[in-house]
Amino acid sequence: MTNLRPDDLEVDLPALRGDCARMAPHWAPPEHPATRPVPPSLIHGVRVPSRSARLVDGMSEYGD
Template structure:
């Protein structure tokens, strides 16, 4: 005989939520995620820092995007 019982999580009525519910979700998930060991940060010589070059097609794409979303 096949078990047709399905268990689903309750769906909140407010799908957008608020900051308090987001913080609660993060607090519940934090123990499930392992943070990588912190690597030593070494300064970079200014002579190794160069400008950023973006291909023209990418620049046009980025220029067409809004700064803060729609």
């Protein structure tokens, strides 16, 4: 999904999976996982390509 115009809405599942594969190395689990939930106010720095966000936003909710 590189070199695409921001207004290009043609996104497919393989492109979304490619975005996820490129982001996955940035989400490596810690050596010792946290034992309690993290408050949402501490979650920051996650970036999702806008095309992927639009694709997921356009999907129906489970059970629709």
